[in-house]
Amino acid sequence: MNxxxxxxxxxxxGDWVDQGLDWLKANVEWLFDAFSWIIxxxxxxxxxxxxxLPPLAMIAxxxxxxxxxxxxxxxxxxxxxxxxxxxxxxxxxxxQTMAQVxxxxxxxxxxxxxxxxxxxxxxxxxxxxxxxxDFMQTMPAFVYLIPxxxxxxxxxVPGMVSTVIFSMPPGVxxxxxxxxxVDSETVEAGESFGATPGQILRGIQLPLAVxxxxxxxxxxxxxxxxxxxxxxxxxxxGLGQEVVQAITSLNVPMGVEAGVGVVLLAxxxxxxxAALGDKHARNTSLLTLLTKARAQRATAFA
Amino acid sequence: xxxxxxxxxxxxxxxxxxRGVEALRQGRSRADLREDGLxxxxxxxxxxxxxxxxxxxxxxxxxxxxxxxRMVNGxxxxxxxxLRIADRALTSxxxxxVREVRRKRISMVFQHFALLxxxxxxxxxxxxxxIAGVNRAEREKRANEAxxxxxxxxxxxxxxxxxxxxxxxxxxLARALAAGTDVMLMDEAFSALxxxxxxxxxxxxxxxxQRLEKTILFITHDLNEAMRIGDRIAMMRDGRIVQVGTSxxxxxxxxxxxxxxxxxxxxxxxxxxxxxxxxxxxxVLGAGQGPRAAHKLLRETQNPWLVVxxxxxxxxxxxxxxxxxxxxxEQTEDLPWSAExxxxxxxxxxxxxxxxxxxxxxxxxxxxxxxEGRFAGVIPRVTLLTAAGALGGEQDAVTTITGxxxxxxxxxxxxx
Numbered sequence: 001m002n003x004x005x006x007x008x009x010x011x012x013x014g015d016w017v018d019q020g021l022d023w024l025k026a027n028v029e030w031l032f033d034a035f036s037w038i039i040x041x042x043x044x045x046x047x048x049x050x051x052x053l054p055p056l057a058m059i060a061x062x063x064x065x066x067x068x069x070x071x072x073x074x075x076x077x078x079x080x081x082x083x084x085x086x087x088x089x090x091x092x093x094x095x096q097t098m099a100q101v102x103x104x105x106x107x108x109x110x111x112x113x114x115x116x117x118x119x120x121x122x123x124x125x126x127x128x129x130x131x132x133x134d135f136m137q138t139m140p141a142f143v144y145l146i147p148x149x150x151x152x153x154x155x156x157v158p159g160m161v162s163t164v165i166f167s168m169p170p171g172v173x174x175x176x177x178x179x180x181x182v183d184s185e186t187v188e189a190g191e192s193f194g195a196t197p198g199q200i201l202r203g204i205q206l207p208l209a210v211x212x213x214x215x216x217x218x219x220x221x222x223x224x225x226x227x228x229x230x231x232x233x234x235x236x237x238g239l240g241q242e243v244v245q246a247i248t249s250l251n252v253p254m255g256v257e258a259g260v261g262v263v264l265l266a267x268x269x270x271x272x273x274a275a276l277g278d279k280h281a282r283n284t285s286l287l288t289l290l291t292k293a294r295a296q297r298a299t300a301f302a
Numbered sequence: 303x304x305x306x307x308x309x310x311x312x313x314x315x316x317x318x319x320x321r322g323v324e325a326l327r328q329g330r331s332r333a334d335l336r337e338d339g340l341x342x343x344x345x346x347x348x349x350x351x352x353x354x355x356x357x358x359x360x361x362x363x364x365x366x367x368x369x370x371x372r373m374v375n376g377x378x379x380x381x382x383x384x385l386r387i388a389d390r391a392l393t394s395x396x397x398x399x400v401r402e403v404r405r406k407r408i409s410m411v412f413q414h415f416a417l418l419x420x421x422x423x424x425x426x427x428x429x430x431x432x433i434a435g436v437n438r439a440e441r442e443k444r445a446n447e448a449x450x451x452x453x454x455x456x457x458x459x460x461x462x463x464x465x466x467x468x469x470x471x472x473x474x475l476a477r478a479l480a481a482g483t484d485v486m487l488m489d490e491a492f493s494a495l496x497x498x499x500x501x502x503x504x505x506x507x508x509x510x511x512q513r514l515e516k517t518i519l520f521i522t523h524d525l526n527e528a529m530r531i532g533d534r535i536a537m538m539r540d541g542r543i544v545q546v547g548t549s550x551x552x553x554x555x556x557x558x559x560x561x562x563x564x565x566x567x568x569x570x571x572x573x574x575x576x577x578x579x580x581x582x583x584x585x586v587l588g589a590g591q592g593p594r595a596a597h598k599l600l601r602e603t604q605n606p607w608l609v610v611x612x613x614x615x616x617x618x619x620x621x622x623x624x625x626x627x628x629x630x631x632e633q634t635e636d637l638p639w640s641a642e643x644x645x646x647x648x649x650x651x652x653x654x655x656x657x658x659x660x661x662x663x664x665x666x667x668x669x670x671x672x673x674e675g676r677f678a679g680v681i682p683r684v685t686l687l688t689a690a691g692a693l694g695g696e697q698d699a700v701t702t703i704t705g706x707x708x709x710x711x712x713x714x715x716x717x718x
Contacts, residue, residue: 183414185413185414186416186418188410188412189410189416189418192375192377192404192409192410192487193409193410193429193477194401194404195433208418
């Protein structure tokens with residue numbers, strides 16, 4: 001059979017999706033408008049906040065956050081990273097991208113963690129969610145841009161929505177895994193003392209799943225960052241847009257500098273969020289030291 | 303009234319487990335069920351646990367004992383049968399009522415401790431009270447009391463990971479004690495501990511139980527542990543309870559081959575007590591009698607010794623034939639006590655392993671007394687040796703020679 005011949009059966013999946021989108025556009029456009037408005041509000045405000053102070057002051061703040069949750073060597077390292085980005089003259093797009101990534105990751109986590117909890121509690125939900133997550137993760141990310149541009153128009157929002165969809169799965173999976181791998185005897189201990197399922201979730205399962213959930217959140221942020229360029233195609237401002245411009249004009253210096261900007265941002269956000277889930281990574285963090293000092297004072301009085 | 307009553311309990315895992323119960327009731331075996339994709343964990347289990355009793359369920363892994371204990375507090379719902387806590391049927395309660403029973407009446411100690419690693423030792427001990435809604439001050443006070451009971455004062459602010467295994471399990475015990483329930487379930491609670499610590503924990507548990515009068519359902523796969531701490535023991539095999547009885551009943555009258563094979567390895571001299579092997583002397587003498595009466599009794603009973611009891615039935619001493627004969631010849635009025643014929647007295651609950659030394663030192667039989675010090679019976683040396691011989695089954699080591707050539711049993715070593 002010749003590959004270009006039409007097979008006798010043709011399922012018009014694309015047409016169906018297209019018709020579905022038209023219907024959505026015609027009937028619930030207000031919903032998408034409201035969604036759009038919220039995302040723009042959040043991202044614009046965060047971008048403004050990140051660009052409010054002069055870059056050197058912001059670098060100091062980023063370094064301080066690094067010390068607070070990880071360690072002072074990391075603080076110095078992150079100061080150097082951001083300083084490097086400043087010298088490339090990609091500060092403003094970098095802050096725009098950071099704002100988008102943080103908001104997209106926050107939305108993804110807000111959806112992913114409750115879904116993960118639900119999946120851990122109920123095997124049917126888990127079985128239903130799994131193929132959907134596979135779909136979300138394996139569908140080429142650019143494809144999401146088409147329906148989202150149709151629904152939300154050119155600009156920041158379609159990129160954000162695509163990012164949320166693409167980056168959410170590891171958050172759901174790791175939350176479910178984290179809760180399911182809590183030692184069954186420990187959960188039984190909760191039950192045997194008469195704890196309700198809610199008390200067991202809050203008092204035993206979630207606290208013990210925190211490291212795994214944090215690893216999931218770290219993955220969500222990394223995937224969100226990897227979508228920065230895709231957002232740029234749909235017209236979102238930031239490093240992605242710089243990269244897209246560099247591609248269309250074959251501008252090597254611009255492309256390299258914007259690309260390295262994404263890498264620097266990724267390194268900072270990755271190490272920062274990894275420290276949240278890994279006790280050993282934050283052994284010497286300011287936060288740990290402060291907690292220890294307070295605990296020592298408390299036992300000294302007791 | 304029993305605290306825990308199990309009445310024909312079944313637990314079958316798999317799809318539509320009720321059909322498994324039906325099949326078992328019609329006499330089909332566990333293996334038959336497995337072919338249908340069902341696992342029968344507990345089959346027709348019935349027993350009663352009295353208040354203040356340590357009831358041990360003993361069985362190997364896969365015998366269903368862990369499933370059984372989880373049915374007692376409803377962690378696993380029964381497929382069929384009824385389980386009552388006092389007079390209330392747990393098996394027909396709503397989930398909220400079951401939780402209430404767990405908070406008020408039943409606490410549990412786990413094999414691998416199941417402490418919450420993100421909480422301090424003190425917060426762990428207070429966990430049951432926190433769930434029951436007790437206020438902070440009260441629960442800290444009671445948690446500290448419970449920690450003191452298990453010798454862990456001052457450890458309250460440490461994380462569990464800073465403690466050794468034995469100490470962690472004592473936290474588990476304190477958590478159950480602090481909850482203030484009258485029933486405690488212990489699921490292989492000491493199995494993960496090394497032998498010396500296990501013994502200490504067993505002693506501590508028995509001592510705590512006597513002081514607090516808790517009702518304890520204890521699961522173990524170690525028969526020596528079962529015999530050490532259990533007032534009564536239920537032997538489980540393949541999901542069924544095959545025998546319930548005191549350790550002596552199980553040792554002396556094993557219900558079937560399985561039980562008797564099981565008890566082969568038990569150090570019975572540690573389990574059998576003086577009261578289990580003692581016998582009644584043919585006669586005893588009142589302390590007010592004289593040498594003539596003693597002489598008459600000795601002659602009638604053909605026994606070389608005679609136990610003398612005071613009016614309150616406490617033993618006064620043992621008289622020997624030759625002393626009595628001399629006293630009669632010399633016409634003395636007092637009973638003829640002699641220094642070399644002093645009398646060894648043992649308590650009725652002493653394990654017979656502890657009796658050999660005393661028996662070897664003294665000519666006279668061991669005199670057994672009850673808790674109040676009253677005479678209960680005697681153990682002549684021959685009786686003790688016979689009992690010890692029946693315990694071990696060491697015939698293979700000895701060749702009995704009846705005259706002529708000894709027949710050496712060369713296969714003895716292999717056939718055991």
